[in-house]
Amino acid sequence: MTERLPEAADPRATELAGRLAVVRRRIAAAAAAAGRRDSLPSLIVVTKFHPAADIRRLAALGVTDVGENRDQEAAAKAAELSDCALNWHFVGQLQTKKSRSVVKYATAVHSVDRPQLVDALDRAMAVEMEASRRLPLECFIQVSLEDDAGAHRGGAAPGDVPGLAERIAGASGLRLAGVMAVAPLGAPPGPAFEKLSRISADLAASHPEARGISAGMSQDLEAAVQFGATHLRIGSDILGTRPAVR
Numbered sequence: 001m002t003e004r005l006p007e008a009a010d011p012r013a014t015e016l017a018g019r020l021a022v023v024r025r026r027i028a029a030a031a032a033a034a035g036r037r038d039s040l041p042s043l044i045v046v047t048k049f050h051p052a053a054d055i056r057r058l059a060a061l062g063v064t065d066v067g068e069n070r071d072q073e074a075a076a077k078a079a080e081l082s083d084c085a086l087n088w089h090f091v092g093q094l095q096t097k098k099s100r101s102v103v104k105y106a107t108a109v110h111s112v113d114r115p116q117l118v119d120a121l122d123r124a125m126a127v128e129m130e131a132s133r134r135l136p137l138e139c140f141i142q143v144s145l146e147d148d149a150g151a152h153r154g155g156a157a158p159g160d161v162p163g164l165a166e167r168i169a170g171a172s173g174l175r176l177a178g179v180m181a182v183a184p185l186g187a188p189p190g191p192a193f194e195k196l197s198r199i200s201a202d203l204a205a206s207h208p209e210a211r212g213i214s215a216g217m218s219q220d221l222e223a224a225v226q227f228g229a230t231h232l233r234i235g236s237d238i239l240g241t242r243p244a245v246r
């Protein structure tokens with residue numbers, strides 16, 4: 001008689017469990033180094049390009065928050081996984097016309113970067129909140145940390161944050177959660193995340209409820225934790241490299 005080990009049943013689940021454990025240890029170590037043992041950041045596992053079956057495995061491993069960056073893919077996965085208790089975070093560039101779809105599954109949008117998008121999300125939420133009893137949509141203002149406006153990875157200019165914050169705070173279907181950024185390419189992440197922490201402090205001075213800082217990916221989570229990230233968005237170090245073709 002042969003014993004069936006769990007890994008024989010599902011090697012991918014074993015692999016994900018191992019990678020998740022390594023990332024959780026890195027987060028704990030970074031938090032300890034930053035004197036933040038009592039305020040661990042939340043982990044959002046960015047599952048873009050990976051199949052719904054992987055998200056189901058992650059949910060079984062205790063993951064509660066997942067991130068996606070394309071509406072079509074996210075909507076399909078959320079529908080397929082409606083039996084899993086998951087919070088869906090939208091982290092990619094968002095066209096205003098996708099707002100109606102996104103608010104059907106998303107708990108939070110991390111990429112709010114312009115007034116038209118605030119208005120579209122609020123209108124979509126008005127419809128959604130009438131149809132269901134969901135909570136307001138959590139909105140992070142995505143800020144560009146690039147020095148030159150040329151090669152940039154999205155986000156509002158820091159000077160536009162106060163205006164966007166007022167607009168979100170005044171929208172009944174939205175809740176201002178804080179700021180979000182992606183570290184600039186080809187530059188050390190520390191100074192960028194330090195800048196983000198100052199932008200966050202300025203925002204919290206006028207909106208004390210909006211203390212969230214969504215920052216930190218696989219490559220730079222330690223620097224993000226050092227500078228106060230409250231939400232980490234980790235993809236490849238948990239799921240492996242993303243399939244090139246889809």
Ligand SMILES: *Cc1c(COP(=O)(O)O)cnc(C)c1O
Nearest residue numbers: 046069091217218233234235236
């Ligand atoms: C893909 C993505 C991540 C995750 O990046 P990894 O380097 O795979 O950890 C985080 N944030 C955003 C906005 C993303 O698009």
